[in-house]
Amino acid sequence: MATKYLLVSGGVISGIGKGVIASSLGVLLKSIGLKVTSIKIDPYMNIDAGLMNPLEHGECFVLDDGGEVDLDLGNYERYLNITLTREHNITTGKIYQHVIELERKGKYLGKTVQIVPHLTDAVQDWIQKVAAIPVDSTSEKPDVCIIELGGTVGDIESASFIEALRCLRRRAGQNNFLHCHVSLIPVINEEQKTKPTQASIKDVRHAGLSPDIIACRCSLPLLKSTTDKLAMYCQVEPEQVIAVHDVPSTYHVPLLLERQGLIPILREVLRLDALPIAPPMVRSGSEIWETWKTLTDTQDRARETVKICLVGKYVSLHDSYLSVRKSLEHASMRCGRKLEIIWLDSADLEIATEMTSPVTYHKAWHQLCTASGILVPGGFGHRGIEGMIRAAKWAREKKVPYLGICLGMQIAVIEFCRTICGIEDAQSEEMDDSAKNKVIVHMPEVSKETMGAVMRLGLRNTVFQENSGFSKLRTLYEPETMQTNGVLPESNTSTTATADGEVATKSSPSQPPVISERHRHKYEVNPEFVPTMATHGLEFIGKDESGERMEILELRDHPWYVGVQYHPEYLSRVLRPSMPYLGFFAAAAGCMDDVMTKGTKTVKGTTKVLVNGS
Numbered sequence: 001m002a003t004k005y006l007l008v009s010g011g012v013i014s015g016i017g018k019g020v021i022a023s024s025l026g027v028l029l030k031s032i033g034l035k036v037t038s039i040k041i042d043p044y045m046n047i048d049a050g051l052m053n054p055l056e057h058g059e060c061f062v063l064d065d066g067g068e069v070d071l072d073l074g075n076y077e078r079y080l081n082i083t084l085t086r087e088h089n090i091t092t093g094k095i096y097q098h099v100i101e102l103e104r105k106g107k108y109l110g111k112t113v114q115i116v117p118h119l120t121d122a123v124q125d126w127i128q129k130v131a132a133i134p135v136d137s138t139s140e141k142p143d144v145c146i147i148e149l150g151g152t153v154g155d156i157e158s159a160s161f162i163e164a165l166r167c168l169r170r171r172a173g174q175n176n177f178l179h180c181h182v183s184l185i186p187v188i189n190e191e192q193k194t195k196p197t198q199a200s201i202k203d204v205r206h207a208g209l210s211p212d213i214i215a216c217r218c219s220l221p222l223l224k225s226t227t228d229k230l231a232m233y234c235q236v237e238p239e240q241v242i243a244v245h246d247v248p249s250t251y252h253v254p255l256l257l258e259r260q261g262l263i264p265i266l267r268e269v270l271r272l273d274a275l276p277i278a279p280p281m282v283r284s285g286s287e288i289w290e291t292w293k294t295l296t297d298t299q300d301r302a303r304e305t306v307k308i309c310l311v312g313k314y315v316s317l318h319d320s321y322l323s324v325r326k327s328l329e330h331a332s333m334r335c336g337r338k339l340e341i342i343w344l345d346s347a348d349l350e351i352a353t354e355m356t357s358p359v360t361y362h363k364a365w366h367q368l369c370t371a372s373g374i375l376v377p378g379g380f381g382h383r384g385i386e387g388m389i390r391a392a393k394w395a396r397e398k399k400v401p402y403l404g405i406c407l408g409m410q411i412a413v414i415e416f417c418r419t420i421c422g423i424e425d426a427q428s429e430e431m432d433d434s435a436k437n438k439v440i441v442h443m444p445e446v447s448k449e450t451m452g453a454v455m456r457l458g459l460r461n462t463v464f465q466e467n468s469g470f471s472k473l474r475t476l477y478e479p480e481t482m483q484t485n486g487v488l489p490e491s492n493t494s495t496t497a498t499a500d501g502e503v504a505t506k507s508s509p510s511q512p513p514v515i516s517e518r519h520r521h522k523y524e525v526n527p528e529f530v531p532t533m534a535t536h537g538l539e540f541i542g543k544d545e546s547g548e549r550m551e552i553l554e555l556r557d558h559p560w561y562v563g564v565q566y567h568p569e570y571l572s573r574v575l576r577p578s579m580p581y582l583g584f585f586a587a588a589a590g591c592m593d594d595v596m597t598k599g600t601k602t603v604k605g606t607t608k609v610l611v612n613g614s
Contacts, residue, residue: 003131004144004270005177007165009209011153011200012184016217019072020250021182022148023079027254028263029144030080031289033281034272037135037142038076038088039127040069042150043157045093048086058319062520062570066458071322072148074570078326079254081573082135087126092157095123115160123164124171143275153181154203166208175271181211182244185218185226192218192226194233201234212269213262215242239265249329251296251574291575295333305338306589309371311391313379315343323569324377324405330577331585335595339585342367346376346384349391368394373401373560373588376408378520378567382431389415401560401587403580406521409553409563410440413525413533420536423529430523439529446522455522460544462551462566464513468541471554472587473562475596476579477515515542517566524565525550560587 006029008022019040026036046052049060050068061074067086077084099122103113111118131145149165151158169177181204183197197216204211214234216222222243231238242260247253267273308328314320325341332339347353348364368374374395376388388408392415395402404412410428417426417439428440447454468474527548530540542552542564555561564580572578586595 001143001275002173002176003128003142004272004275005127005131005168005172006144006146006266006270007149007169007177007179007209008146008182009149009153009162009179009204009211010151010182011203012196014152016182016184017244018148018150018182019075020253021180021215021244021257022072022146023075024253024257025180025262025266026076026080026144026146027288027292028258029146029266029272031254031258031285031292032263032267032272033277033283033285034143034275035136035138035140035281036080036144036146037082037131037133038073038080038084038146038148039130040072040076040089040148040150041123041158041161042070042089042091043155043161044091044150045096045157046091047093047097048089048091054314054320055317058317059322060520061323062457062518062567064459064518068457068520070150071319072150074323074326076146078330078573080136081575084135085130085133087130087133090123090126090161092160095119095126098122098126116163119160120164120167123161124168127164127168128171138281143277144270153200153207159207162207162209169209175269178213178266178269179209179211180213180215181209182215182217185216185222187219192220192223194226194229197230198233211236213240213242213265215244218243218245221245248300249296251292251299251329251333255293255296288575295575298336299333299338302332302336302338304589305340306332306335306373306585307340307342307371308373308375308585308588309342309344309368309391310375310377311344311346311349311368311388312377313346313381313384315345318343321377323567323572324375327569327572327578327581328375328585330572330574331582332589333574334577334582335586335589335591337585337589337591342371344368346387346391349387350384351386353387371400373403373584375403375584376405376411378406378408380407380430385411385428385431389418393419396555396558396561399559401584402562403560403584404563405569405580406565406567409565410523410525412553412561412563413439413529413538416533416536416538417529420538421529421532423532426529428523437529439526440523441526443522443524456519458518459516460519460566462515462517462542463545463547464515464552465541465543466512467539468512468554470556471541472560472583472592472596473552473554473580474513474541476583478513514545517564517568518570519566521565559592560584 006025008018010016010018029036048068049070058071060068061071062068063086064083065085069089073084073089099119132141134140149161183200185197186193214236227238227241230241239261242262247256312321328339344364344367348360354361368391374391388411392412414426417423423437426437426439427435429438429442443456464474538553540550540553543549544551551565553563560583562580568578568580572581586592
C-alpha cells in the first residue's frame with residue numbers, strides 16, 4: 001500500500017502549536033491501529049540544531065543515532081512512542097548540502113542544477129525514503145507519515161519546501177495526501193477575528209496548496225458564527241474548521257480534536273478504511289486511547305501540588321528545557337500530583353548577586369528553600385556554575401530530593417569534592433582549564449577545535465555496578481518481577497532499550513543490569529578522583545561498559561540524591577515516564593514508597609501505564 005502523507009503547516013505567527021497538533025493527529029491515527037511516523041522540515045540554513053543557542057531556538061533534542069535535531073521531534077517521540085533518526089529532520093542547510101554533494105559526484109550529468117526541479121525533487125525523494133523507515137516495535141513500514149513544515153507560510157526561506165510539498169501531493173496520488181493548516185484567531189475586544197486566517201489561507205493557496213483542514217488556535221472555543229465565516233471565505237465545509245482553543249495541558253489536544261470528529265475526516269480524505277490493519281494493532285490502539293484519556297482525567301483531578309525548583313542557565317526561555325519539563329509532567333501524572341516548576345536562574349544564587357541585587361538574591365534562595373525538589377539540568381559554559389554548586393550543597397545537606405542531569409551530575413561531584421573530600425579547589429576543566437584539581441575533565445576522544453556533532457552523542461549502555469543493590473534508581477529501572485520490597489537483589493537480569501524506546505529484559509547469571517539512555521556531553525568525571533569520593537561516601541553505581549566512565553551517582557541515606565551523565569528526558573514518554581524523573585518526583589511528592597512497592601501498577605488510583613522495565 002502507498003504511504004499516506006499528512007502535512008501540517010502554519011500561518012500568521014510562528015510558535016502557534018504546529019508540533020503539538022501534528023503529534024496529536026498522530027495519536028488519533030495510532031488510536032485506530034495505524035503505524036505512524038513523522039518528519040520535521042526546518043527552513044533554517046543550519047545543518048542541524050546542535051550549535052543553535054537554546055535561548056533563541058529552544059532545546060536541542062538528541063536521538064538514538066546521535067542526531068541533534070529540532071525539539072519538535074521530541075514531541076513526536078513522546079506522544080507516539082516512536083524512535084526517529086537524524087534523517088527525520090530536514091533543514092535547508094542539510095538539503096542544500098545533499099544536492100551539492102550529488103552535483104559534485106556528477107549525478108546530474110552536467111545539467112544546470114536549479115531549485116526547481118532538482119532541489120524540490122531531492123526534498124520529495126528524501127521524504128519518501130524516510131517515510132518508509134520503521135520507527136516502532138513492529139519493525140514495519142509506517143502507514144502514515146506526518147510532515148510538519150516549520151516557520152510560517154509566506155516566509156521566503158520556506159518557498160522551495162512548499163513547492164516540493166505541492167509536487168509531493170501530486171506524486172503521492174489521490175487520497176494519499178491531506179493538508180492541515182494551523183492559523184490564529186485573535187480575540188480583540190471580545191470579538192474573534194477571522195481576517196488573519198483568511199489572509200493566511202490565501203497565501204497557502206497562492207503557493208499551490210489547498211488545505212483540507214483548518215486548525216484554528218484561539219484562546220477561547222470558536223463561536224459558530226466564526227466557524228461559519230471561516231468556512232465561507234476559506235472555501236471549506238464547517239466540519240473542516242477545527243477549533244484548538246486553550247486547554248489545561250497539551251495532553252488534552254488529542255481529546256479536543258477527537259471530540260470534533262477529526263477521525264472520520266481523516267478516514268474519508270485518506271481512505272484509511274482501505275488499509276489492512278491487523279487486529280492486534282487495533283486492540284493496541286484502543287488501549288492506548290483509553291489509557292491516554294484516563295491519564296489526562298487523573299491529571300485534571302489531581303489536587304496536591306509539588307513544587308520543583310529547576311536551577312538552570314537558560315530559564316528565561318522555558319523551551320530551552322522542554323524535554324525536562326515534559327519528563328516532570330509525565331512523572332507528575334504517573335504519581336497523580338500537580339506540577340509547579342519554579343524557574344530559577346542559577347546566577348541569582350551566587351554571592352555576586354547578593355552584592356549587586358540583594359532582593360533578587362534573597363528571593364531566589366527563598367524559592368529554592370521552599371521547593372520540594374531541586375533539579376539541575378544540562379548546559380554549557382561557566383555562567384551560573386557556582387549557584388548550581390550551592391543549590392546541590394543545600395539539597396545534599398538538607399535532605400531535599402535532588403536530580404542532576406549531565407552538567408547537574410558534574411555539579412554534584414564538584415560540590416562533594418569541595419565540601420566532603422576537602423578538595424577546596426575542585427573544578428571542571430570546562431570552567432578553568434588551568435585548575436590544579438580537575439575533577440571533571442574533557443573527554444580525550446572529543447575534539448576541542450571542532451564544535452558541530454563532536455560530543456559523545458546518542459544511545460549508550462550503562463552498567464549497574466555490584467555495589468548498587470541499595471539503589472532506588474536501579475530498583476525503578478528493573479522489571480516489576482525483579483522487585484522485592486523495593487530493594488533489588490544483586491542480580492541476574494539485565495535490561496536494554498528496544499527500537500521504540502522501551503526497556504526489555506534478558507536473563508544472564510553473570511552480567512549485571514544494563515540500561516540504554518541517550519547522551520550529549522564532552523566532559524566527564526575524572527576517574528583519578530573516584531576512589532577518593534568513594535572513600536568519603538559518594539558511590540558511582542553506574543558506569544559505561546568499559547568501567548572507566550562514570551554514568552550514575554547516588555547517595556545512601558538520602559531521600560533521593562541522584563546524578564546521571566546521560567539525558568533521561570530524551571526517552572521519557574507520556575505513557576511511560578523516565579525512571580530518574582519518576583523517582584525524583586515521587587521522592588519530592590512523598591509517594592516514593594508507593595512507586596517502589598507497586599512498580600508499574602497504579603499509585604493511589606492512577607491508571608496503569610507502561611514504564612521503563614515493563
